[in-house]
Amino acid sequence: MNSIAAPVMPLPLSGAVDVLTIIYLVAITAEAMSGALAAGRRDMDIFGVVVIAFVTALGGGTIRDMVLGRFPIGWTQHPEYIYLVISAGLLTTVIARFLHHLKRAFLFLDAMGLIAFSLIGCSVGLALEYPTPVVIMSGMMTGIFGGVLRDVLCNQVPVVFRRELYASVSLAVCVMFLSLRAAGVDSDLNTVISFATGLSLRLLAIRYEWQLPIFSYRERWD
Amino acid sequence: MNSIAAPVMPLPLSGAVDVLTIIYLVAITAEAMSGALAAGRRDMDIFGVVVIAFVTALGGGTIRDMVLGRFPIGWTQHPEYIYLVISAGLLTTVIARFLHHLKRAFLFLDAMGLIAFSLIGCSVGLALEYPTPVVIMSGMMTGIFGGVLRDVLCNQVPVVFRRELYASVSLAVCVMFLSLRAAGVDSDLNTVISFATGLSLRLLAIRYEWQLPIFSYRERWD
Amino acid sequence: MNSIAAPVMPLPLSGAVDVLTIIYLVAITAEAMSGALAAGRRDMDIFGVVVIAFVTALGGGTIRDMVLGRFPIGWTQHPEYIYLVISAGLLTTVIARFLHHLKRAFLFLDAMGLIAFSLIGCSVGLALEYPTPVVIMSGMMTGIFGGVLRDVLCNQVPVVFRRELYASVSLAVCVMFLSLRAAGVDSDLNTVISFATGLSLRLLAIRYEWQLPIFSYRERWD
Numbered sequence: 001m002n003s004i005a006a007p008v009m010p011l012p013l014s015g016a017v018d019v020l021t022i023i024y025l026v027a028i029t030a031e032a033m034s035g036a037l038a039a040g041r042r043d044m045d046i047f048g049v050v051v052i053a054f055v056t057a058l059g060g061g062t063i064r065d066m067v068l069g070r071f072p073i074g075w076t077q078h079p080e081y082i083y084l085v086i087s088a089g090l091l092t093t094v095i096a097r098f099l100h101h102l103k104r105a106f107l108f109l110d111a112m113g114l115i116a117f118s119l120i121g122c123s124v125g126l127a128l129e130y131p132t133p134v135v136i137m138s139g140m141m142t143g144i145f146g147g148v149l150r151d152v153l154c155n156q157v158p159v160v161f162r163r164e165l166y167a168s169v170s171l172a173v174c175v176m177f178l179s180l181r182a183a184g185v186d187s188d189l190n191t192v193i194s195f196a197t198g199l200s201l202r203l204l205a206i207r208y209e210w211q212l213p214i215f216s217y218r219e220r221w222d
Numbered sequence: 223m224n225s226i227a228a229p230v231m232p233l234p235l236s237g238a239v240d241v242l243t244i245i246y247l248v249a250i251t252a253e254a255m256s257g258a259l260a261a262g263r264r265d266m267d268i269f270g271v272v273v274i275a276f277v278t279a280l281g282g283g284t285i286r287d288m289v290l291g292r293f294p295i296g297w298t299q300h301p302e303y304i305y306l307v308i309s310a311g312l313l314t315t316v317i318a319r320f321l322h323h324l325k326r327a328f329l330f331l332d333a334m335g336l337i338a339f340s341l342i343g344c345s346v347g348l349a350l351e352y353p354t355p356v357v358i359m360s361g362m363m364t365g366i367f368g369g370v371l372r373d374v375l376c377n378q379v380p381v382v383f384r385r386e387l388y389a390s391v392s393l394a395v396c397v398m399f400l401s402l403r404a405a406g407v408d409s410d411l412n413t414v415i416s417f418a419t420g421l422s423l424r425l426l427a428i429r430y431e432w433q434l435p436i437f438s439y440r441e442r443w444d
Numbered sequence: 445m446n447s448i449a450a451p452v453m454p455l456p457l458s459g460a461v462d463v464l465t466i467i468y469l470v471a472i473t474a475e476a477m478s479g480a481l482a483a484g485r486r487d488m489d490i491f492g493v494v495v496i497a498f499v500t501a502l503g504g505g506t507i508r509d510m511v512l513g514r515f516p517i518g519w520t521q522h523p524e525y526i527y528l529v530i531s532a533g534l535l536t537t538v539i540a541r542f543l544h545h546l547k548r549a550f551l552f553l554d555a556m557g558l559i560a561f562s563l564i565g566c567s568v569g570l571a572l573e574y575p576t577p578v579v580i581m582s583g584m585m586t587g588i589f590g591g592v593l594r595d596v597l598c599n600q601v602p603v604v605f606r607r608e609l610y611a612s613v614s615l616a617v618c619v620m621f622l623s624l625r626a627a628g629v630d631s632d633l634n635t636v637i638s639f640a641t642g643l644s645l646r647l648l649a650i651r652y653e654w655q656l657p658i659f660s661y662r663e664r665w666d
Contacts, residue, residue: 039383040439047390048383049437062289067506069515071291072352079355093437100441130516133523148597153370155379157599161483161492168491215493215537217484219544261605262661269612270605271659284511293513294574301577315659322663375592377601 020116020191025084027113028057030106032085035150036092037099042154046093052150053089054082060146064121064138068128107206111169115198118143118170119191122177132178139174140167165205168212173198242338242413247306249335250279252328254307257372258314259321264376268315274372275311276304282368286343286360290350329428333391337420340365340392341413344399354400361396362389387427390434395420464560464635469528471557472501474550476529479594480536481543486598490537496594497533498526504590508565508582512572551650555613559642562587562614563635566621580618587614609649612656617642 035056039049058075065073075081092099099106121142125135144160144167151158160166177194181187204210257278261271280297287295297303314321321328343364347357366382366389373380382388399416403409426432479500483493502519509517519525536543543550565586569579588604588611595602604610621638625631648654 036437037439040437042379042383043436043438044379044383045385045434045436047393047434048380051383051389066288066510067517068520069517073289073291076290076352076356079353082355082359093435096437096439130520131523133526134520137526152374152596153380153383155377155599157486157488158492158597161486161488161495161597163489167495171491212489212491213537214487214489215480215484215540216487217481217540258659259661262659264601264605265658265660266601266605267607267656267658269615269656270602273605273611288510295511295513298512298574298578301575304577304581315657318659318661374596375602375605377599 020119023112023116024120025081026109027116028081028085029088030109030113031146032057032088033092033099034106034110035146036089037096038150038154040093040096046090049093050086050089052153053092054085055153056146056150057085057088058082058146059149060117060142060144061121063145063149064124064141067141068125068130068134068138070124070128108203111199111202111206114143114166114170114202115173115195117146118173118198119177119194122174135178136171136174139177140170143167143170143173162214163211165202165210165212169198169202169205172201242341245334245338246342247303248331249338250303250307251310252331253335253368254279254310255314255321256328256332257368258311259318260372260376261311262315262318268312271315272308272311274375275314276307277375278368278372279307279310280304280368281371282339282364282366283343285367285371286346286363289363290347290352290356290360292346292350330425333421333424333428336365336388336392336424337395337417339368340395340420341399341416344396357400358393358396361399362392365389365392365395384436385433387424387432387434391420391424391427394423464563467556467560468564469525470553471560472525472529473532474553474557475590476501476532477536477543478550478554479590480533481540482594482598484537484540490534493537494530494533496597497536498529499597500590500594501529501532502526502590503593504561504586504588505565507589507593508568508585511585512569512574512578512582514568514572552647555643555646555650558587558610558614558646559617559639561590562617562642563621563638566618576622579622580615583618583621584611584614587611587617606658607655609646609654609656613642613646613649616645 032053035053036049038056039052042048044052058081061074065071118139121139122135124142125138130138147160148158151160173194176197177190180190180193185193254275257275258271260278261274264270266274280303283296287293340361343361344357346364347360352360369382370380373382395416398419399412402412402415407415476497479497480493482500483496486492488496502525505518509515562583565583566579568586569582574582591604592602595604617638620641621634624634624637629637
């Protein structure tokens, strides 16, 4: 009861909140669609598609809130997010055959989502007054754990642990945002700068296939 | 401390509570046994069997409570549930060779459990005053996430996302229960009607192998 | 907000706390390194290595705190744990080729960690005044769920459900600790006795390859 009585945290970004919210809605839509396609690759039924779409879009924020003890969890107070994500998942099953033509648009929306999720996650961690490294992890959990849950439920090794710069872009955005904030930069300006830098970094990483070093270990100890 | 101080939520179903509790106990026993068999298919040791039995039986309610911020989690205040589930898991390893003769009984108990879990989950969501779509998700999480966790721990794609009508029965039961409640139907009567309808639907789905449409997606974007 | 306001639980072991804390730090380092090696077996990038290292070392305590409703979660108030675990993960990628020479040291540190995690988990459960079986589960979750999460994220059946005595050692330590406590044995003495017994048991289990019985089930019901 007491946990539930806590008010919903407003997004602590004053002027930029509207733009970031719109980007957020676009992002969860894109993430839901990517989740639905992953479910289709596993021959799931319509229900499974909707679950995976939901988990991919809203799972990162859910894990963040559960780890930070922030109840009620964000989407539970926003049924419109739930409807949006379910609709996006169902729509995907209808238009899937056309989606590969939109690959570039998808990657762009996904990149926007990654940055928006990371910035929102940082803001949540800040508002709860966690130590800085936890604030950074809050941003990264929001940015990437939806995709991790999607891959676990689809029974594959999470792709974000192996792909070209992705999680590291989330890290870079969080660190830049917190550094500029510590330097006294205005919050809205900070959001704009961090967003633009992060998006550029991600798009360059896709374009030039930048990767982190891979760690391969083959020795068996048995 | 504060979260822990919250009283345990009583099941908010007055007259029907006793019957629903008995069905619940039968259901977690059946779910524990199904978990133990899944562990046996992976050659786990006795300890692994017990863990998978526990997670299958009580994992759905655990995830529901963690997502809804409802602490202490139900089974932590009912050690007798813990003992029951562990016993059922261990017993299964002894009598496993006879269980396939009981396939029909199992499917029936499992169906009862699915409906009971869903109704209990709805009641918990209602008592915490969550919005309606979250209440429905509360019912469905309780109904199906035990099986999802079981399959993730046994390293396979969750079967509830691919099987004949299962999760959708949970959804139907939750929607019917909330609709009748909104229409002013007495709570006990509502429980009986929803239970009977849901059970019939599930048994018919098994009998006639009703399925949701499958979404298969094969295109690689790479 | 309210959950977050709760003070961090001090380790409720007075005199033994310093030794147990040191063992804890050694243990999360060893666990992080084992996680990094597992990530390397899946060809993850440096970021994936760090995530798996983190989850292996601190994931057990995280799940325990989330299940028990204990916020803020332990490591969020100890950034130094975060840095330690990340460093250990990164270091592992550099020195991996030499590590198999240290197999024995690893197994020893891992055994110490298992026991320390279990005792700390029991103490947390006791401090929150959960019923005895939940206190035991608190110890076991702390001891083994880091490894379970590691294996789930690396897409394999958790090895702790199939290996020689491991989880059962955690169980034995928890039961012994609580029994001696109920018998009125001094807390520090109890910690020393339980630690020594548990460590011996684990090392003997490794030496003589003691195993729990395996439950193999092959019948398909379809």
